[in-house]
Amino acid sequence: MTGDSVSTSSLTTLIMPPTLRWEGDPWTGSLILLDQTRLPGEVATCRIDTVTDLVEAIRSLRVRGAPAIGVSAGYGVVLGMRAASDPNDLSSVHAAMTDAVERLAVSRPTAVNLVWALRRVRERVESLVVHQTRAQTQTILARDLIQQAWLEAVAIHQDDMAMCLAIGRHGADWIDARFGNPRPPCPRLEIITHCNAGALATSDHGTALAVVYETHRRGRDLAVLADETRPLLQGARLTAWELSRRGIPVTVIGDGMAAALMSRGRGRLVIVGADRIAANGDVANKIGTYALAIVARRHGLPFVVAAPSSTFDLTLTDGSSIPIEQRDPAELIWMGGKRIVPEGVAVENPAFDVTPAELIDAIVTERGVIEPVKAATVQALIA
Ligand SMILES: CSC[C@@H](O)[C@@H](O)C(=O)COP(=O)(O)O
Numbered sequence: 001m002t003g004d005s006v007s008t009s010s011l012t013t014l015i016m017p018p019t020l021r022w023e024g025d026p027w028t029g030s031l032i033l034l035d036q037t038r039l040p041g042e043v044a045t046c047r048i049d050t051v052t053d054l055v056e057a058i059r060s061l062r063v064r065g066a067p068a069i070g071v072s073a074g075y076g077v078v079l080g081m082r083a084a085s086d087p088n089d090l091s092s093v094h095a096a097m098t099d100a101v102e103r104l105a106v107s108r109p110t111a112v113n114l115v116w117a118l119r120r121v122r123e124r125v126e127s128l129v130v131h132q133t134r135a136q137t138q139t140i141l142a143r144d145l146i147q148q149a150w151l152e153a154v155a156i157h158q159d160d161m162a163m164c165l166a167i168g169r170h171g172a173d174w175i176d177a178r179f180g181n182p183r184p185p186c187p188r189l190e191i192i193t194h195c196n197a198g199a200l201a202t203s204d205h206g207t208a209l210a211v212v213y214e215t216h217r218r219g220r221d222l223a224v225l226a227d228e229t230r231p232l233l234q235g236a237r238l239t240a241w242e243l244s245r246r247g248i249p250v251t252v253i254g255d256g257m258a259a260a261l262m263s264r265g266r267g268r269l270v271i272v273g274a275d276r277i278a279a280n281g282d283v284a285n286k287i288g289t290y291a292l293a294i295v296a297r298r299h300g301l302p303f304v305v306a307a308p309s310s311t312f313d314l315t316l317t318d319g320s321s322i323p324i325e326q327r328d329p330a331e332l333i334w335m336g337g338k339r340i341v342p343e344g345v346a347v348e349n350p351a352f353d354v355t356p357a358e359l360i361d362a363i364v365t366e367r368g369v370i371e372p373v374k375a376a377t378v379q380a381l382i383a
Pocket of ligand 1: 061064065066067111194195196197198201202206207208234272273274275285286287351
């Protein structure tokens, strides 16, 4: 893995660089990731050429956010196929694909977009292999197989951008219907969000933040309160960075502050993203989301989730069986290179929690809005 870096201070007027992109052709090109572990201090990219490097990048959150993990994993399969023991042999490339899919699938357990994208690439490659076997003539070369995998990865990438834009439109329609005329003297809409469900978590635009961007584009006066999101500070480091770069007023608050602010009339709406949504509408998202949903209900604020259909896992009847990633306790024990938890004290670090459907007022998808949130309405839009 190699990379380039530049200090952000000289870049404040530049547009955000892409979260991820493919550079070059399918056979020799690379996946270029914006290294999110280095934001906001540095805008640095890393060049990914192997499955091993991509697994490391996903685990260490260089690339993160459910949709962005899925899109990069699609390209990761291409990298794996290219590294086959005999890149000119069909069965060797096929075996390398299976190996890449298996290794990438376990890189992070909660975001279902990862296995969704891997399945799309695998199915496209396998349908060609089956076709080839039936035809009994060698019409498909190993390099064609790699190209087909890459074309599917590109399609996933493009679909993700289109889904985010559609989520933005449906979410902004929902806000217009709920809060009325967006033009002044309409009071400022203060939106609370958690973690980062923005352009950095997707190919572009985001999910929760796509709604913010579209609502802002339509002329509504709005501002965002961004939870800092302990322990890795995606809210403070990433959401605040991307919103300020796009000219949206943003204020960072500590994770425990939302209830107190709401009790004093602050915040009119909560919008968050999702990593996996069960068939009944239970939502797994960054740890702290559940607490935010409870305090939003207590104070009468609508609690909205924004996610593409690729985030739904209809094989799970409810959220109790969503796998929750347990991350290294060191993320909590250390801060800025200093130990903040005494030696010998136990630490737990679940990265996600599950918000029950009953606390969610609406789920905005690229297909429309699920409201009320329950098994029947999820089924009607997503199945
Ligand atoms: C559109 S992103 C939705 C979620 O993936 C996001 O809210 C989130 O929880 C990200 O967690 P992360 O651990 O940073 O990958």
